[in-house]
Ligand SMILES: Nc1ncnc2c1ncn2[C@@H]1O[C@H](COP(=O)(O)OP(=O)(O)OP(=O)(O)O)[C@@H](O)[C@H]1O
């Protein structure tokens with residue numbers, strides 16, 4: 001049987017305000033443990049909204065999320081800060097690093113949040129991660145002194161420090177040049193392969209999406225394609241991405 005780490009059933013999200021904005025509609029999706037999944041779709045289709053719900057950053061309006069055996073309903077998301085910090089890593093396009101701290105201090109931030117001053121072993125772990133991703137020389141630099149690609153690697157190190165089961169990335173290469181973007185993707189793919197970290201990544205770039213194992217396409221808050229890249233092959237998958245026809249019919 002497939003080993004599913006994350007599953008949603010009938011997930012809905014509406015932003016309430018002066019005007020209510022329904023964004024996600026009855027989404028059913030599954031993420032396999034250890035897989036690399038890309039989430040694509042037009043601007044405004046709900047990709048970031050979905051990622052924020054899956055990452056337990058923002059409560060869904062209705063429907064359930066099964067996060068590795070733990071059922072998360074709209075009511076209990078807000079109690080899950082500790083769970084989230086322990087099991088989930090985030091990489092964003094604008095990495096939300098704290099400019100008044102060094103790279104090393106930023107990487108240790110989730111540990112501070114989790115339990116106060118990190119143990120010396122955790123500091124050594126941060127250094128190991130920095131070495132592994134080639135930023136050990138940046139340890140004592142402040143964020144403003146780093147290039148975009150370097151900052152993104154610091155944010156990846158920060159996402160890894162608690163050894164999460166799952167990493168969510170929202171356009172992680174969006175503001176990088178091609179070369180730095182590839183380096184960041186190579187690193188994510190390596191972490192996925194070697195450490196079995198499950199990756200879910202939003203991207204608008206077809207070639208970036210083709211590096212994933214599975215691709216979901218969202219259109220207007222509904223899943224309209226699910227593509228198995230290995231099974232279909234890259235050429236057929238690329239053609240399916242270009243196609244305007246939804247491959248999953250409305251129930
Ligand atoms: N906090 C919010 N309050 C109200 N509406 C929101 C909020 N965040 C997003 N929306 C709306 O929800 C819809 C989906 O937004 P979302 O950011 O999820 O799209 P996206 O697919 O990530 O787009 P992009 O590719 O441009 O990043 C949009 O219509 C947006 O205006």
Ligand SMILES: [Mg+2]
Pocket residue numbers: 047048049
């Ligand atoms: Mg977005």
